[in-house]
Amino acid sequence: MARGVYIHIPFCHQICNYCDFNKVFFKNQPVDEYIEAVGKEMQMVVHNMPDQFDNIETIFLGGGTPTALSAEQIKRLLDLIHKYIPTNRRIEFSSEANPDELTIDKLKALYNGGVNRLSMGVQSFDEELLKKLGRTHSNEHVYETIEHAKSVGFQNISIDLMYGLPGQTMEQWEDTLNKALRLKLPHYSAYSLIVEPKTIFYIRYAKGKLNLPSEELEAEMYDLLMRKMEENGLKQYEISNFALDGYQSTHNKIYWDNDEYAGFGAGAHGYLKGERYSNYGPIKRYIDSVMNSGRPLLQTHKVSIEEMYEEQMFLGxxxxxxxxxxxxxxxxxxxxxxxxxxxxxxxxxxxxxxxxxxxxxxxxxxxxxxxxxxxxxxxxx
The missing domain is CATH 1.10.10.920 (Arc Repressor Mutant, subunit A)
Incomplete structure (x- = not known):
C-alpha cells in the first residue's frame, strides 16, 4: 500500500550543471497539456488501484522545478491533485522550489492549495560557486524568499546545500554553513556532489577539467557539517538530513523505510504492489501515452525477495x-x-x-x- 505520492514537474528555466534528473527548458513546452496529462494519469491509477491510496501520508512535488510553473498553473495542478488523490487528513505536502522563482503569487497558490512544506535548492551561499553550478539565484533571493514564505504562512521550510564542489575550499563551506544556520530553519539537507553521466559536469570531468576536492577534504567537510548541525540543535536523522524535533521529512523517510509510493509524471519512478516502475521521460511521449494509450509505463520490475532484503538494508x-x-x-x-x-x-x-x-x-x-x-x-x- 502506498504511503506517499511523488509528482514530477520536468520544467526548468535554467539547467544546472550537475543535474541528471528528467528535465527540459520551460520555453515553448506544452506545460498546460502536461498538467492535464498528470491529472489523467492520477485518475487512471487511483481508479484501478483504489486500495493502494487509503493511507497516503505525504505528497511531494519534485522536478525539474515545480515553481517554474505560473501561479495559475500551480493552482490547476493542485486542484487536480486534490481531485484524484484521497487525502482525508492533514498530511505533509511538500514542493521543491528555486529561490528566484517564488513570487508572492506562487507562494500563495502553493499555500492555499495545501502545500505546507517548502524544500528550496540553495546549494551554496558563495555566489562564485553558484555560477559554477549553473544556478541563477543570489543570496538576497534566498533571504527575501524565506521572509515572503513565512509571511504567507509557511513554517516548515528546508534548504538543500552541497559540498565537495569544484574548487570549493573548507573556508567557503564553513561560511555557507554559518549563513545557512543563521536563518534558523527547522530542516537542512546537505549532499556531497556526485558527478552523474549526461551532465555538463560529467563532460568536464571526462576531459579532466573539473577540479574536485580530495576525498580527505570532502570527509572533513562532512565532519564539519555534522558538528555544526549538532551545535545548533539540529539532530541528524539520516546521512544527509538534519532537523529540529517534529520536522523530519516524512516523504523521504518512506524511501529509507523501503515502503511503497506512487510516482506520476514524465520520468517519474514508483513502487506499488511489489513492483518498481518508471514512466516515459520525453514530454510528448508521456502526454501522448496518457491521453491515447493508458499508463505511460516505460518499464516495470517485479522486485525479488532477495532485492527486498538488500534494499531494506541499503536504505534503512x-x-x-x-x-x-x-x-x-x-x-x-x-x-x-x-x-x-x-x-x-x-x-x-x-x-x-x-x-x-x-x-x-x-x-x-x-x-x-x-x-x-x-x-x-x-x-x-
Missing amino acids: LRKNEGVSVKEFERKFGVHLKDLYGETIQQLEKDALLINDGHHVKLTRKGRFIGNEVFQQFLIED
Whole structure:
C-alpha cells in the first residue's frame, strides 16, 4: 500500500550543471497539456488501484522545478491533485522550489492549495560557486524568499546545500554553513556532489577539467557539517538530513523505510504492489501515452525477495536509527541474523556498525563510507 505520492514537474528555466534528473527548458513546452496529462494519469491509477491510496501520508512535488510553473498553473495542478488523490487528513505536502522563482503569487497558490512544506535548492551561499553550478539565484533571493514564505504562512521550510564542489575550499563551506544556520530553519539537507553521466559536469570531468576536492577534504567537510548541525540543535536523522524535533521529512523517510509510493509524471519512478516502475521521460511521449494509450509505463520490475532484503538494508542504514530488527522480521518473516549475522559481526569488529539487539545502525565512522558498508549486504547468487 502506498504511503506517499511523488509528482514530477520536468520544467526548468535554467539547467544546472550537475543535474541528471528528467528535465527540459520551460520555453515553448506544452506545460498546460502536461498538467492535464498528470491529472489523467492520477485518475487512471487511483481508479484501478483504489486500495493502494487509503493511507497516503505525504505528497511531494519534485522536478525539474515545480515553481517554474505560473501561479495559475500551480493552482490547476493542485486542484487536480486534490481531485484524484484521497487525502482525508492533514498530511505533509511538500514542493521543491528555486529561490528566484517564488513570487508572492506562487507562494500563495502553493499555500492555499495545501502545500505546507517548502524544500528550496540553495546549494551554496558563495555566489562564485553558484555560477559554477549553473544556478541563477543570489543570496538576497534566498533571504527575501524565506521572509515572503513565512509571511504567507509557511513554517516548515528546508534548504538543500552541497559540498565537495569544484574548487570549493573548507573556508567557503564553513561560511555557507554559518549563513545557512543563521536563518534558523527547522530542516537542512546537505549532499556531497556526485558527478552523474549526461551532465555538463560529467563532460568536464571526462576531459579532466573539473577540479574536485580530495576525498580527505570532502570527509572533513562532512565532519564539519555534522558538528555544526549538532551545535545548533539540529539532530541528524539520516546521512544527509538534519532537523529540529517534529520536522523530519516524512516523504523521504518512506524511501529509507523501503515502503511503497506512487510516482506520476514524465520520468517519474514508483513502487506499488511489489513492483518498481518508471514512466516515459520525453514530454510528448508521456502526454501522448496518457491521453491515447493508458499508463505511460516505460518499464516495470517485479522486485525479488532477495532485492527486498538488500534494499531494506541499503536504505534503512541511511537512517540514524538504522534498520529495525523487529520490523525486518515482521516484513519478511526471517530474522536479520539468519541472513546477515556474519556480515553484521564483521562490520561491528571494524567499528562501522552497531547492533544493540533492536536496531543495526552505522557508527559515526561508518557514515563516512556508507556506500562501502551497504555493499556488504548484497546477496550472492
